[in-house]
Amino acid sequence: MYQTWMRYFTPSPVHHRLGLVCLGVGLQRGALPTVGPRAIDHHVAVVISTGHGWFRHRSGPPVPVTAPALLWITPGVEHHYAPDPDDGWDEGFVDFTGAATTAYTELGYIDPDRPVTPLRDSAAARGIITRVARAARIGNPLLEVETSAAVHELLVTLRRSRADTGGDGSPVLDALARDAFLPLAVAEHAARHGMTLAELRAAVRRAAGCSPKDYLLGIRLGRAKELLAATDLPVSAVARRVGYHDPAYFSRLFTRRVGVAPIRFRAQQHHTVPGGWSDRVPHPDHPPTIAPD
DSSP: OEEEEEEEOOOOHHHHTTSOEEEEEEEEEESOOOEEEEOOSSEEEEEEEEEEEEEEETTSOOEEEESSEEEEEOTTOOEEEEEOTTTOEEEEEEEEEOTHHHHHHHTTSSOTTOSEEEBSOOHHHHHHHHHHHHHTSTTOTTHHHHHHHHHHHHHHHHHHHBTTSOTTOOHHHHHHHHTTTSOOOHHHHHHHTTOOHHHHHHHHHHHHSSOHHHHHHHHHHHHHHHHHHHOOOOHHHHHHHTTOSOHHHHHHHHHHHHSSOHHHHHHHHOOOOTTOOOOSOOBTTBOOOOOOO
8 A cells, every 4th residue: 555646847948947947746655666667858856764675777786775765866767666565665756857957966966876875864855845745736826936946955955964974064174164275285185184185086076066176266265255345455465365375366266266356346345344254154033233333
């Protein structure tokens, strides 16, 4: 015996320009029928909350699936799976497609090479799938946009929930962030943390979906923007504070990555910040206040 509920959508061309669109959602439990073998033309994230079963990818052998787990179904790839015929499992799935899937795959949020991905916990992902199911009510005028936003959130949540990553971040990323403003090459960062360059690249790619150089650059340019917007420091001083001793090189790099020169960015964004700039994230219920002069 099993229980199943599902609904499918057909987003319009303008909704496809959102980058990701939701094509369907389902919530099922019990000794569900075997799926496949089949291949489909879009992505599906299947979140297994309880139970166990098996998954076959292409023509490979069946791989055991034990909850909590994520099954990645990717376009054009034959797959075949089923829960245990006696105990079944509890699953939620979201079908989606869009141009943004390419970037999410490059960043490691969608991982076709790991069609069965163990999760530390499925509750957060299951909560998002349930929200998609609620949004799927007949007559919801926000259906396509609401479910599109939920797919983006689901991909981030699934990445955070993977069993091979810590929910509170990566020690490697924490160490790089701590040393980001030191004038060090990537190889020097690797040596500083007792790693080879290849090991550092693999660890950062696995945790952040990008290279160590891009990860460090994002932190440096983010801080440079804050200093340009909130202080009157010369550009050369901003460059030094974020790890660049050559102001001309910093300006070229900033212009290439941000799209405007540092001086132009300051003219667009500059704000005087009484009391100085804070790195502390404000509590949403207690926004920061500025005392009157």
